Amino acid sequence: MKITIIAGARPNFMKIAPLIKSIKKRQQEGFPITFRLVHTGQHYDKNLSDTFFEELNIPFPDTNLDVKSGSQAEQTGKIMIAFEKELLENPCDLVIVVGDVNSTMACSIVAKKEGCKVAHIEAGIRSGDLAMPEEINRIVTDSLTDYYFTTSHYANQNLKRSGIDNEKIFFVGNIMIDTLRAHEANLKQPPIWEKAKLKNDNYFVITMHRPRNVNSKEKLTIIISKIASLIYPLPLIFPVHPRTFKMLDKELSEIENLYLIDPLGYLSFNFLVKYAKGIITDSGGITEEATVLNVPCITLRENTERPETCEIGTNVLVGTDLEKITKEIDNIQNNKRKKGQIPILWDGKTADRITASLIEIFKL
CATH class of the missing domain: 3.40.50.2000 (Glycogen Phosphorylase B;)
Incomplete structure (x- = not known):
């Protein structure tokens, strides 16, 4: 065959x-x-x-x-x-x-x-x-x-x-979880860990790449600035997708607790996910990894093709509604985070x- x-x-x-x-x-x-x-x-x-x-x-x-x-x-x-x-x-x-x-x-x-x-x-x-x-x-x-x-x-x-x-x-x-489980023991600390003085459960990770979220420089700047201010003084680590990089406003580089870094390899990125206080993303796959690693996840989308991450996982949909984003970040900060379970198989x-x-x- x-x-x-x-x-x-x-x-x-x-x-x-x-x-x-x-x-x-x-x-x-x-x-x-x-x-x-x-x-x-x-x-x-x-x-x-x-x-x-x-x-x-x-x-x-x-x-x-x-x-x-x-x-x-x-x-x-x-x-x-x-x-x-x-x-x-x-x-x-x-x-x-x-x-x-x-x-x-x-x-x-x-x-x-x-x-x-x-x-x-x-x-x-x-x-x-x-x-x-x-x-x-x-x-x-x-x-x-x-x-x-x-x-x-x-x-x-x-x-x-x-x-x-x-x-x-x-x-x-979920075959992607095969990879996560196989390599979980080999996750490696990225350079930003030392540079930003990160510690377990004291930082957030954000990823954004969907056109609906990143095609407007003004909208992108408002969302990232708001999130950075909500979690301050905790660091916000942002591995920037090539599509997103072109839309970043210069003023974002002046935000004290925002760290814009190059895309990371699998082992380094999931190291950050595993030890983060929370994940903010518009990626479907990351919501799966966050669910399995039991890390609270806020998704900047109105819908998801992975409803199990919301029904029994750690994921919450908020779209780009700043009030909803604020509420969910507050929940994480105040230890009212959503408790999740791992989906079958x-x-x-x-x-x-x-x-x-x-x-x-x-x-x-």
Whole structure:
């Protein structure tokens, strides 16, 4: 059985690492499985791509399509053109895509047009917000997928409502948590720890990258300034996404307790998450990590494709409502934080469940 695995952006790398490890284990057990790793090059900043291969012990890709940035349509088109050539030169039995980035959708379309089966890891998640490019990617990918590997009962329900047969849905859990659990003991202190004199539970981490939040310099400045003032004198650590960096106002650099730093590798970033007093983010994946690490998380969005992080996890949705942000930060500061639990099957064994399913599906 020949598998092509697609990785395009930061979250993808965290999801393919345990999958590759599990495939290699199956190979050692004698199962006839081979894989080819394709990096689309959707993220090309070293801290957003190469570092993850090094830190998570992922073999470097067999090929890098090197598409880099561009508009949604431009990037998607480049990926499709490059991946079509790759797939024609290296045919396979199954293309595995993960998450909801442009690479996920683009490679799914190409694979199906070439008559190749598609498996989607993290299938079925929905925010209900069609203004999010990721939501379009999810819907299109799941309309083409043959095998759906899901993270939660919510995802299962979404797929069933859209008419997907039960036998195509495999509830396996959250593969990103496999990576977190595998590397939790190896998390490493980033340089900002000493520079900002950080201590356990005495700082907040913020990340923002969604266009709705960062495309207005004025709005971005107001939100960050407000949050920094609410937690003062505690430090606010802000690893800045390349998209966000272009929109930062110079006045933010004058805020005493705000630390603007370069993007961090996986081990360093999750070190900050694990020991933070609270997380403020617009990233879906970080809400999952915060939930598993039992760190309170405030999400600057009106909706989420990961409702389990709110229903039983540590996550709270506030949008960009300054009153709601103030209330939730006060709750954290006054030890009234939300108590969370870990969702079912977020146990570090998802990759093994996926490979077991593939062995059964393809009768290996």
